[in-house]
Amino acid sequence: MKILFLTDNFPPEVNAPASRTYEHCREWVKAVDQVTVITCAPNFPTGVLFEGYRNRLFARETMDGIEVIRVWSYITANEGFLRRTLDYLSFMVAAIPASLRVKKPDVVVATSPQFFTICAGYVVSKLRRIPFVLELRDLWPESIRAVGAMKQSFILDWLEKLELFLYRRATLIIVVTNSFKANLVARGIEAKKIHVVTNGADLSRFQPLQKDSGLVETLGLQGKFVAGYIGTHGLAHGLETLIEAARQLQEEGRDDIHLLFLGGGASKKALMARVKEQGIRNVTFVDSVPKADVVRYWSLLDVSIIHLRKTDLFKTVIPSKLFEGMAMGIPVLHGVQGESAQIVQNEDAGLTYEPENAVELASLLIKFDDNRELASRLGRNGLAAARKYDRQHLANRMLHLIKTTRRCVNKDEREKNEKS
Template sequence: MNILFLSDNFPPEVNAPASRTFEHCREWVKAGHEVTVITCAPNFPKGELYPGYRNRLWQWEAMDGMRVLRVWSYMTANAGFAKRLPDFWSYMVTSFLAGLVIRRPDVIVGTSPQFFTICSAWMVSVFRWRPYVFELRDLYPESLVTVGVLKEGRLLSLIEGLELFLYRRAAAVVPVTQSFRENLIRRGIDGAKIQVVTNGIDLTRFRPLPTSSALRETLGIPQDAFVAGYIGTHGMAHALETVLEAAQRMRSASSARSSAPGAVVQASDGKPFHFILLGDGAHKPELQAKAAEMGLTNVHFLDTVPKAEVPRYWSLLDVSIIHLKKEKAFQKVIPSKLFESMGMGIPVLHGVAGESAEIVEREGVGLVFEPENAQALCDGLLRLAEDQALYQQLHEHCLAAAPRYDRTALALKMLGVLERVAR
């Protein structure tokens, strides 16, 4: 089978869509299929071209058995939806044109979150007389309304109409959560063509690693510190001010523990708490300015690192913080970093309500706390720092649960969908 996959994010970019697309396509190649990926020159999230690449109209690359066609796009930083629209539109046009002239595929896959990529996949399917599959990673435009980018009105109605049109025209829809599937069924999409394939973990990369003492020293983190970290996009949806507020309360190793609002807290053994925030995003400059204003010397902001280096930075963490705004729309989301935490054996402090919280509790891989509640985050940190038996139990549960979300098995599950559609 000849599979054409459209995604505007792809390695060496390291965000969740790039990783999922690469890991799925790699497994499909191993299963004996031909895979062509149409993407753009790597530039996410800063809108800056990665070393060794050029933003040309058309350039081929081979990667792990895949044929990768990089097309021209307008590059801009991930600094808000409106500013990125020219980027989305340019990729939609150039990927569509490329899809018309490459060898005819048996099936076409388009991946969100932004659905201009899906528009391109649908148009290619129409002109090439081949079915297309909608991989649904986020509910647009609902998520844009949640973070305040779009408001109720005619524009929102038009975009929602386009969204439903693309669902209906797809031969199959592959959402990453059960909540997404239920949402589509309630809105009239045929449930028979919706197959959930969750995010998962590449167990060959994300596995327990010894903490790098040299890296801790380079970052100025005391060797005895209890390190909590957030690894991922720093956007409006993530409300990382909550992490900064928790860091402010826990930065002193000399004050007594207290649960009073605004109090500074510590572990019973006096162990200092440090926080790592690794990644980029539209909200990062504001977070850095706020941390400086608060005088947070126990918070370390790190830029995105190459894909191969990510597990090394994960290994610095004692606890992984996962957090989104306290909004109903985000109860349908399952952050991919949850599975990476499992693979690394790192217990989770999970500030996201809904389906993902159910996974955390069902698998016993961490503690759930109320989103945007800094004191609840502090309480969770203290509990995991002080209760070694609980910490060890969560660590073991992480390692036991990770194989249930193995990316290889999930890729083959999605391959089954593509094979049925192609037939």
């Protein structure tokens, strides 16, 4: 079996979509004949090419047995709706002809959140006459409305019509939460072709570690209780709440509680400017680091903070950083309502707080700092639960669904040919 996968994020980028795709494909190459990924030159989130890469029309490389084809795209930072849309469109236009250079794929998988990659997957499935698997990691374009990135308009209405068209045309839909499945079924998509494969963590990489003493010294974190946010600093994440909590802690004389931010995104410059303007001393920003180094920064954390804006849409998502923190044995302060909060509560892996409530977040940080045994117990609970979200197991489940779908399609085609 030969799998063709379309995604605009892939290592050495280190965001959640890149990690999920890479870790799934890395497992698949052990069980199928070939896995080919079509992506673009790595540049997320800054819009600056990673060292050693060029934005060429077509380039090939091999990564852990995965054939990677990189195509030209319009490169821009992860900010500004129009520029990002041009980025997405250019990848769609380049990915379709590049797919024709892949020898006899048996199935095409295209991953969201933005649907222009999904459009490319649909077109490729028609051109190559192969099943079309849609992986849904975000309810886009609904998420555009949720963060206010674009006002109500006919464009968003048109994108939603396109979204539903693609759902209907997909042979198989993989969603990352049960809430996503319920959303699609309520909008008329047949339930039998929708399957849930949640996010998870690579347990071979994410596991309990002693604090990296070199980083502790470099970042000046000696004797600090470190609360960390690791991930994209985007409009959806509402990280202003974390900055305000840090300010309140400093005012209360609890600046021994230090907030560490690792990553980049559209909101990072504004967040840094706010910290400087308000004279907040108990916050440190670190730029994105190579994938291999991320766990060193995770090791610094006494507690992981997860946060999204307070909106109904985000009740349906489960941030992948939740599972990475659990696998590291780090308790979580979880500022996301809905399905993901239920996981935290059911597994007793952390404490939840109201999104955009800086007062409550600051109070819980003090609670953890004053009660290290509580933090330790919740961390151990998360570590035990992380086995349920082992990326290797999840990758194999998704592969099983893809293989089953392909067999069913082939069977239907044979029966159709026999009748004709």
